[in-house]
Amino acid sequence: FSTMNTSDANNTPQCYSLKSPPFNYTRPISSAYFSTIFSTLGITSNLIAFIVLVKSFRRMRNRSRSFFLIFLAGLVVTDFMGLLVTGSIVVSFHFTRFNWRQVDPNCHFCNFMGMSMVFYGLCPLLLSATMAMERFCGINRPFARSTNMSKSRTVYMVLMVWLAAGCIALLPLIGIGSYHIQAPGSWCFFNISSKGSDMVFSLLFSFVGLTSIVVSFLLNTVSVVTLIKVCCGQDRTQRSRDHEVEMMVQLILIMIIASISWCPLLVSTILLFPDANVVLKLLLYLRFATCNQILDPWVYILFRRAVFKRVYPRFDWSRSSIMTLYPYFQETARRFTRSSLGGNLGSDETGETTKSNVTSPSTLKSPD
Numbered sequence: 001f002s003t004m005n006t007s008d009a010n011n012t013p014q015c016y017s018l019k020s021p022p023f024n025y026t027r028p029i030s031s032a033y034f035s036t037i038f039s040t041l042g043i044t045s046n047l048i049a050f051i052v053l054v055k056s057f058r059r060m061r062n063r064s065r066s067f068f069l070i071f072l073a074g075l076v077v078t079d080f081m082g083l084l085v086t087g088s089i090v091v092s093f094h095f096t097r098f099n100w101r102q103v104d105p106n107c108h109f110c111n112f113m114g115m116s117m118v119f120y121g122l123c124p125l126l127l128s129a130t131m132a133m134e135r136f137c138g139i140n141r142p143f144a145r146s147t148n149m150s151k152s153r154t155v156y157m158v159l160m161v162w163l164a165a166g167c168i169a170l171l172p173l174i175g176i177g178s179y180h181i182q183a184p185g186s187w188c189f190f191n192i193s194s195k196g197s198d199m200v201f202s203l204l205f206s207f208v209g210l211t212s213i214v215v216s217f218l219l220n221t222v223s224v225v226t227l228i229k230v231c232c233g234q235d236r237t238q239r240s241r242d243h244e245v246e247m248m249v250q251l252i253l254i255m256i257i258a259s260i261s262w263c264p265l266l267v268s269t270i271l272l273f274p275d276a277n278v279v280l281k282l283l284l285y286l287r288f289a290t291c292n293q294i295l296d297p298w299v300y301i302l303f304r305r306a307v308f309k310r311v312y313p314r315f316d317w318s319r320s321s322i323m324t325l326y327p328y329f330q331e332t333a334r335r336f337t338r339s340s341l342g343g344n345l346g347s348d349e350t351g352e353t354t355k356s357n358v359t360s361p362s363t364l365k366s367p368d
Contacts, residue, residue: 014178015107015114021100021185032094034287035186039087042294046080049297065243067138067154071131072300074158075124075254079293082120086187089113093186100181107179110188111172114179117189118169118205119162121262124292125212126161128258131251132219139223139230139244168208177201183279192282194272206269209262216255224248246305253299261292 012020053073060066092098104110134154172178172190177198180191190205191198227248265285301307 013105013107015104015110015180015188016101018180018191019183021181023183023185032091035087035090035094038287038290038294039083039091042083042290043080043087045294045297045301046076046083049076049301050080052301065247066151067134068131068247070151070154071127071134071158072250074161075127075131076297076300078120078123078127078162079296082116082123083290083293085116086113086120090186100185110181111179114172114188114190115169117187119165120293121289122165122168122205122208122212123162124296125209125258125262126165127158128251128254129212129215129219130157130161132216132223132255135244135247135251136219136223139226139248168204171201171204176204182282189282189286192269192272192278199272202269202272206266209266210270213255213259213262213266216258220248220252220255224252246303250299250303253303254296257295257299258292261288261290261295265289 050073053069053076057066057069057073060069100110134157175197177190177200179188181187182189190201192202193199227244265282265288268281268285
């Protein structure tokens with residue numbers, strides 16, 4: 001990747017080669033109000049979520065839950081930094097209207113912002129897939145996971161996700177793709193094109209993002225079915241299972257939010273924006289993607305048993321209480337999981353089955 005001096009009209013720097021500021025684009029979606037509200041709300045939300053996570057981690061005694069909290073902390077820190085870095089650039093542009101060609105004649109600042117957009121965009125998707133893998137192993141292979149997993153290894157996994165996203169973001173600097181100024185002139189992003197290396201990077205970005213979403217969906221589906229099978233059995237390891245249910249609910253919500261927020265941009269990138277109304281669509285899809293960073297922290301802030309107990313303290317939120325209220329659901333779930341997941345869950349289920357055989361007669365039910 002080479003940079004050129006703007007004084008020569010024939011040697012325009014690459015980030016200005018397709019579009020050059022100033023832009024005459026005054027759509028409401030590109031106004032300063034959108035950027036300011038989104039950035040402020042997102043940064044505040046992630047800061048609150050991080051404080052809640054730190055307090056929960058200090059009180060946490062459940063080992064698998066502590067691993068999950070480390071991943072959540074990585075996700076919150078990523079979203080917070082993404083909004084802080086990119087939001088500060090966009091908001092400052094709207095209020096100062098600085099000239100990119102004068103402030104950044106050699107595209108260094110534009111490349112930095114483009115890298116930030118790609119890095120902080122892919123990290124939440126990759127982290128969601130990594131969290132789905134961790135929960136899949138924790139639910140389906142608990143003993144294997146417990147012997148190989150530690151807090152330091154969980155931190156290394158988060159760092160590896162950041163490294164992978166960083167390597168992808170650096171590719172345009174070595175010639176695979178390119179970062180360009182985008183209308184209305186407040187941000188930089190990679191060039192979505194059907195030509196040459198730009199097409200390669202566009203497809204790579206979409207492939208990594210969509211693959212992360214698909215992997216999350218498949219692993220979470222299997223984990224939920226397995227967890228239903230365990231939870232619909234006799235009332236055993238109650239506290240541990242309640243934590244697992246809580247983690248799965250949070251993870252599924254994170255996956256749904258990421259899918260809704262990112263799929264429009266990722267799918268459109270694969271289609272390479274064949275129509276002429278590309279500027280408006282790109283801005284609109286970017287707003288959708290930003291919603292992911294704003295809504296993610298509220299999943300953990302709101303969807304916790306501690307919050308539910310405060311909202312409705314008279315209700316018993318334990319799994320046994322919920323199942324006794326809906327015996328038909330319990331029986332239906334048992335039959336479904338028996339037919340879909342025949343056999344044992346592994347060594348974890350074997351130990352629990354032994355416990356159920358010595359359950360007191362008062363808790364035993366007649367066989368189906």
